[in-house]
Amino acid sequence: MNEWLVAALALLVGLVPCGVVCLRGDPVNRLVGLEMAGAVDTLVLLLLAQAYGRAIYFDLALALALLSFAGGMVFARFLERWI
Amino acid sequence: MSPRGLLVAALLVVGVGVALASCVGVLVMRDAYDRLHYTAPATTIAPLAIAAAIVLEESFSAAGIKALLVAVVLLVTNPVLTHATARAARIRELGEWTVQEGEQVKGERP
Numbered sequence: 137m138n139e140w141l142v143a144a145l146a147l148l149v150g151l152v153p154c155g156v157v158c159l160r161g162d163p164v165n166r167l168v169g170l171e172m173a174g175a176v177d178t179l180v181l182l183l184l185a186q187a188y189g190r191a192i193y194f195d196l197a198l199a200l201a202l203l204s205f206a207g208g209m210v211f212a213r214f215l216e217r218w219i
Numbered sequence: 220m221s222p223r224g225l226l227v228a229a230l231l232v233v234g235v236g237v238a239l240a241s242c243v244g245v246l247v248m249r250d251a252y253d254r255l256h257y258t259a260p261a262t263t264i265a266p267l268a269i270a271a272a273i274v275l276e277e278s279f280s281a282a283g284i285k286a287l288l289v290a291v292v293l294l295v296t297n298p299v300l301t302h303a304t305a306r307a308a309r310i311r312e313l314g315e316w317t318v319q320e321g322e323q324v325k326g327e328r329p
Contacts, residue, residue, distance in 0.1 A: 139227070139228060139231060140231075143231045143234075143235050143269075146235050146239070147235050147238055147239065149239065150238055150239045150242035151242075152242075153242040153243055153245060153246035154242055154245060154246075156246055157245055157246055157254070162251075162311075163311075164251040164304065164307060164308040164311060165250070165251045165254065167251075167304060167307075168245065168251050168254040168255055168258065168304060169245060169254075171258055171300060171301075171304065172241070172242060172245045172254075172257070172258050172261060175238075175258060175261045175262045175265075175293060175297070176238055176242060176261060178266070178289065178293060179234070179238055179261075179265055179266060179269055182266070182269055182270070182273070182286055182289055183231075183269065185282070186273050186276070186277075186282065186286070191280070191281040191282045191285065194281075194282055194285035194286060194289065195285070197285075197286075197289045198285060198288060198289050198292065201289050201292045201293050201296070202292060202296075205292075205296040205297075205299070205300055208300045208303070208304065209299070209300060209303055212300070212303035212304045212306070212307040213303070213307070215304075215307040215308075215311060216306070216307045216310045216311070217310070
């Protein structure tokens with residue numbers, strides 16, 4: 137268990153407040169919780185990739201960063217009018 | 220512990236601490252506009268600190284470069300996302316708005 141794994145585990149605790157925000161309030165507040173969870177998840181994957189020492193795992197963090205941006209934009213676009 | 224190891228640990232503490240603090244901030248704020256502010260530190264300071272720690276540990280290998288790339292992607296995309304979300308929140312709250320020439324924007328928040 138190295139320091140990267142400890143940091144990743146500590147950061148996982150941060151997903152709990154994001155999940156609580158996702159479960160309460162109106163859709164825009166939930167979207168903010170989702171965006172925050174995406175950012176925290178990206179950081180967790182970054183730390184886990186370094187903890188396991190495989191360079192290929194960093195691609196997961198990169199894919200999540202790009203896809204959570206795309207997902208957030210799509211949700212924001214829909215929330216402007218239809219949902 | 221070497222000076223470099225200490226610096227790596229300090230950067231990790233800064234990154235993880237900032238991210239956790241902004242998670243709590245998202246939880247305790249009242250409305251979506253206030254909450255959106257707290258996504259900023261988690262996507263600027265935290266990824267830069269963590270990527271800097273990884274670069275210090277690995278130098279500019281494949282891992283270090285990809286970590287920096289992730290940090291830069293978060294840094295560039297999050298302001299766009301924040302803007303789109305705030306715009307969606309305002310349209311839901313006050314309706315679509317168009318500004319004529321020389322007209323004040325109506326609908327200040329109460």
